[in-house]
Amino acid sequence: MLETRIHTALFFSCFYLIGEVSGTYPKAQDVRWSSFNFKTLLQWSPEPTNYSYTVEFSVVGENRERNPHCIRSNKTECDLTSMLTDLKATYSADVISEPLPGQSSDLPEYPHTRSDKFCPYKDTDIGRPEFSIEVNKEKDSITLYIKDPPSAIYKDGKQLNMRDIFMNDLKYRVTYRRAESTGKKTADTDSNQITLKVDKGKSYCFNVQAYTPTRSPEKQLGELSMTKCSQAGDRPFYEEYGIGAIAGAILIIIVAIVVVITVTVVCCKRRGRAGNRGKEGMPLNSV
Incomplete structure (x- = not known):
C-alpha cells in the first residue's frame, strides 16, 4: 500500500515537472498600442511568473521581425518606436508566451495573442x-506664433517635429474668447501663425491644438494647449478690473479704516483712564 502511494506521488511529481518544462503558458491579455508624438509602445498583461514574453511585429502581409529587447522578457511592454520605420505603413504584432x-x-x-492593426501616421496622439x-500697435488684432510639437522620431541625427x-x-x-466672456470662437490656420481681428483694447484668451483633417475624426485634433491671454490696452480702470472687484477692494479699505479708528479710540480711552488713576493715587500738596 505504502509502495503504491510512493509510486503515485512520484508519477504526479514527474508529470508536474514535465508540465513546468513543456509549459502551458497563459496567453497575453489586453494587447494594445500606445503612441504619443510617435513614441510607440505595445502593452499587455498579466505580469509573467514562470514564463516570459516575446514580441514579433511586421508590416501587414510581410515577414515578421523581433525587437532584441523584447525577446523572452519579463516586461509587459515593448518600445517599437525605432522599429516602425515606415510611419505610413500598417503594422500588426504578436505577443508570444514562452519559457x-x-x-x-x-x-x-507557443500561445500568442495578436494586436489590432496600427498605423503611426494615422493613429499616434499629438x-x-x-x-x-x-498684440499690434492699434490694439485691434492679435497674432499667434505656434511652435510645432516635437516627435520621438530622429532622422540623420535630427529630431523631427510634427511639421517635418x-x-x-x-x-x-x-479657440479664443474675450477674457470676460465665455463665448468661444474657432479659427484654423495652415501655417504656424495666425492673425485675428479683435475688439480694440480688449483682453483675449487662446488655446491651440494640432489639427489633421486627413485622419479619422477621433484622431484629427491633438492635445489642447495651455491657455494664454493677451494684455488689455487703454481700458478704463473700472473695465479692466470689473465693478465687482473694485467694490470688493473699496469694502476692504473701509473695513480696514474702521478697524484702525476703533483700535485708536480704544487705546486712547485706556490711556486716559490709566492717567486718571495715576492722579487719584498722588498725595495732596500741603498748603
Whole structure:
C-alpha cells in the first residue's frame, strides 16, 4: 500500500515537472498600442511568473521581425518606436508566451495573442503645441506664433517635429474668447501663425491644438494647449478690473479704516483712564 502511494506521488511529481518544462503558458491579455508624438509602445498583461514574453511585429502581409529587447522578457511592454520605420505603413504584432530564458519546451507552438492593426501616421496622439502672443500697435488684432510639437522620431541625427512628418497635412485650430466672456470662437490656420481681428483694447484668451483633417475624426485634433491671454490696452480702470472687484477692494479699505479708528479710540480711552488713576493715587500738596 505504502509502495503504491510512493509510486503515485512520484508519477504526479514527474508529470508536474514535465508540465513546468513543456509549459502551458497563459496567453497575453489586453494587447494594445500606445503612441504619443510617435513614441510607440505595445502593452499587455498579466505580469509573467514562470514564463516570459516575446514580441514579433511586421508590416501587414510581410515577414515578421523581433525587437532584441523584447525577446523572452519579463516586461509587459515593448518600445517599437525605432522599429516602425515606415510611419505610413500598417503594422500588426504578436505577443508570444514562452519559457523563461535557458528553459525549453516541447510545445509545437507557443500561445500568442495578436494586436489590432496600427498605423503611426494615422493613429499616434499629438501633444500640445507651444505658442506666443503679439498684440499690434492699434490694439485691434492679435497674432499667434505656434511652435510645432516635437516627435520621438530622429532622422540623420535630427529630431523631427510634427511639421517635418505631417507637412501640409498639419494645421492648427485656435479657440479664443474675450477674457470676460465665455463665448468661444474657432479659427484654423495652415501655417504656424495666425492673425485675428479683435475688439480694440480688449483682453483675449487662446488655446491651440494640432489639427489633421486627413485622419479619422477621433484622431484629427491633438492635445489642447495651455491657455494664454493677451494684455488689455487703454481700458478704463473700472473695465479692466470689473465693478465687482473694485467694490470688493473699496469694502476692504473701509473695513480696514474702521478697524484702525476703533483700535485708536480704544487705546486712547485706556490711556486716559490709566492717567486718571495715576492722579487719584498722588498725595495732596500741603498748603
